[in-house]
Amino acid sequence: GQRVLALVAPLAATYLAVGAVSFVAPPRQSAAPARQLATMEASLSAAAPMAAAMGLLALPEASHAMGWEAAVVGPLGLINTGLNAYKFCLGIYALMSWLFAFGILEQGNEIVQKVQGALSSIIDPVLNPLRALIPALFGFDISFMVLWFVLEQAQAAAVGIALGALTWNAASSMDYYY
Numbered sequence: 001g002q003r004v005l006a007l008v009a010p011l012a013a014t015y016l017a018v019g020a021v022s023f024v025a026p027p028r029q030s031a032a033p034a035r036q037l038a039t040m041e042a043s044l045s046a047a048a049p050m051a052a053a054m055g056l057l058a059l060p061e062a063s064h065a066m067g068w069e070a071a072v073v074g075p076l077g078l079i080n081t082g083l084n085a086y087k088f089c090l091g092i093y094a095l096m097s098w099l100f101a102f103g104i105l106e107q108g109n110e111i112v113q114k115v116q117g118a119l120s121s122i123i124d125p126v127l128n129p130l131r132a133l134i135p136a137l138f139g140f141d142i143s144f145m146v147l148w149f150v151l152e153q154a155q156a157a158a159v160g161i162a163l164g165a166l167t168w169n170a171a172s173s174m175d176y177y178y
Helices: 002-018 034-057 062-066 068-101 110-133 143-167
Strands: none
Touching: 068 110, 068 143, 110 143
C-alpha cells in the first residue's frame, strides 16, 4: 500500500501543480537504493493525506459541472416543494372546517384548537384578501378553490420552467430543422 502511495502521490502533486493538463510521468529509475526508497516512503506517507485532500478539492462541484441549469432547477424545486406543503396544509384546513361543520370534530379539544390555530395562521392571511374579492356562491366559500387553482398553476409554471431549463439546447446536436 505504501509503495503505491509513493508512486501516486508525486504524480497527483504534479498534476495539481500543472493544473489539469496532460502529463507524462518521468521514467522510473530501475535501481533505487533501499535507504533512499525508505526515506522517500516516510516523507510521502506524511504528505499523502494532504495530496489526497488536494486531489478531492480539484474535483468539480456538481453545480459547476452542470452549468446554469442547476441555478434554475434547484430554487424552482424548492418552490414546488413549498407549494406542495402549502396545498397539504390547505387541504387539512378545509377538511377540518368540514368536520367542524358536520359536528364530527369538537372545537373544545385542545389538540384540535392548536392544529386549527396553526393552520389558520398560515392560510387565513392568503384567503382573507380572496374572500374580500370573491363573494360566497349560494353560501359556499369558493375562495378556497380559487386559491387551490392558483397554487396548481404556480406549480405547473415552476415545473414547466424547470423542465425547459433541463431540456434547453438538448436538440442542438440533432438537426431537426434543415
